[in-house]
Amino acid sequence: MVNADAVRNIVGICGNIISFGLFLSPLPTFVQIVKKRDVEQFVPDPYLATFLNCALWVFYGLPIVHPNSILVVTINGTGLAIEVVYLSVFFAYAPRPKRLKMLGVLAVELVFVVAIAAGVLLGAHTHEKRSLIVGSVCIFFGTLMYAAPLTVMKRVITTKSVEYMPFTLSFVSFLNGICWTTYALIRFDIFITIPNGIGTFLSSAQLILYFCYYGSTPKNDKSVELPVTASDDSNN
Template sequence: MAVPIDHPRAAFIFGILGNVISFFAFLSPLKTFKRIWKRKSTEGFQSLPYVVALFSCIVWLYYATLKTNVFLLVTINSFGCAIEIIYILIYMIYADKRARVKVIRTKSVEFMPILLSSILTVSAIMWFCYGIFLKDIWITIPNVVGFTLGLIQMVVYLIYRGRGER
């Protein structure tokens, strides 16, 4: 795919879009965590998506220390670190060690956050475009992976929605 040589304006636009979408992606689990807080139980919700999101933000912040002119990466990933730490703390407070719901095993997507999966997939597309316009393979490639995994999650959701409800 041929990418035009210099498009700082396009990179900036996709960076802003990536920040806005990532902001909403980080806030999309609020309903889940209000439910956990209110019921004082994690029920069947898993912490892995939030731990992975925190790790991802930390890696992006580290990458930003190696680059220049990546203010947009720093701002959104700093916010992401803060919000993911709050989610993980809430989860740890109310975690039920016996509750281990697996989507494939139970064929139920009750505890699979499709809104989060969808927003993260769109976010990966925005950051992919940002990386393309900056001609930065280290931003582009991870977001190809993110987009692909997001699509897989949404396919699993579509396959199992409405099944396995008890």
């Protein structure tokens, strides 16, 4: 007889590997920034959002909040460290106004995470209550992060170009969503199921758009954005 926990662990490990690849997907962009010593028109918004999302999921997966979630902690802890590196590079080469804006947003995020942690640990005294509070917050921000590619999808439809929506990223995001949704369903965890289920749906929509517009003659669009990762959702 197949052990459900063993299968869940295998799926979770696969999810960790795929999510790690997603966290590293923006690396070429930051290599470009370092080489040019300039962030150009790129913005740190997706990475600030991923930083907050990872921090919340790390807290959710801790034994004092939601026991037996070590795989959630490991991948989001890794993602958190990677986002710190990305934000450090951006800070090093961004002009002063962008630096100040980034620091302001980061400060608000840190205060928010600390407030959530303090409130939960002091006000909720069971794993069930802590999981409910932190998990609900994670659903909200995880869903927002998964919804970020909607702007890229709109651009694809408007410009008829898939330049800012690489197939590999969309496909890996789809696999990531499938993995973590499966992981959550084996030992039902609604807080992981909802954002990753939404992520799977949106990644599927991206793949459909890609095949619809691949090879189409693009309209002119001079604006530039950072590629958006599905982080974490990659971030679970």
